[in-house]
């Protein structure tokens with residue numbers, strides 16, 4: 440695994456509680472920049488809880504609390520002084536079901552930059568074009584930017600959501616089962632895109648598909664019942680796991 444000093448996100452003995460129930464417990468791991476890290480594990484093991492902790496999406500849930508440390512670029516993200524809008528700009532998120540706004544393709548992408556104060560049309564045009572190009576959607580929509588985003592196919596909508604995230608110039612992109620609502624062809628396009636995006640962004644992807652984790656990630660974390668069981672290079676996790684429960688899970692014996 441890469442040198443710990445290079446990590447961009449660091450969890451140290453991190454717990455996330457829903458009331459008194461720990462969704463994840465005692466998580467210690469480093470996430471490395473410009474790599475794809477997959478989070479795998481059986482249903483209810485805490486994958487989404489951990490992912491959503493990284494940009495504090497879970498804050499919206501009543502009675503939740505945390506213990507331990509979670510830092511992004513050395514900054515404690517559960518510090519009261521943290522600016523959540525900035526944090527979520529730095530750490531974008533793509534959800535299971537594509538969720539474009541009921542606006543034009545152009546306005547979906549321009550939304551974040553406009554909120555940040557970008558108003559000049561030429562600047563917005565450039566951001567829209569660059570973001571759509573990076574999300575491998577430009578060629579399909581460049582003549583139709585005024586069309587409603589809701590008229591796109593599911594796979595196109597998901598790439599649009601990735602472009603919308605990119606337009607905010609994040610450092611990290613969290614993806615929570617981004618292909619679960621997509622057919623195999625659209626899934627393949629997202630996987631190819633993730634492969635390209637990793638040269639620019641740090642990507643953390645929750646997936647139920649072990650084939651997908653093996654195809655797209657360089658590092659894999661296996662969670663089980665709220666615990667991080669094993670975290671290593673993806674190749675090692677899938678060919679020579681150290682823990683029996685990891686082996687049982689990846690060979691389909693449980694989960």
Ligand SMILES: Nc1ncnc2c1ncn2[C@@H]1O[C@H](COP(=O)(O)OP(=O)(O)OP(=O)(O)O)[C@@H](O)[C@H]1O
Nearest residue numbers: 457461462480481482483484485486487488489500
């Ligand atoms: N909003 C919530 N309120 C209370 N408990 C929750 C909430 N969300 C998740 N949990 C609990 O936290 C634990 C971890 O759930 P989480 O959704 O993170 O698992 P997961 O691995 O992402 O599951 P799945 O693969 O089914 O999406 C589970 O015990 C779950 O019941």
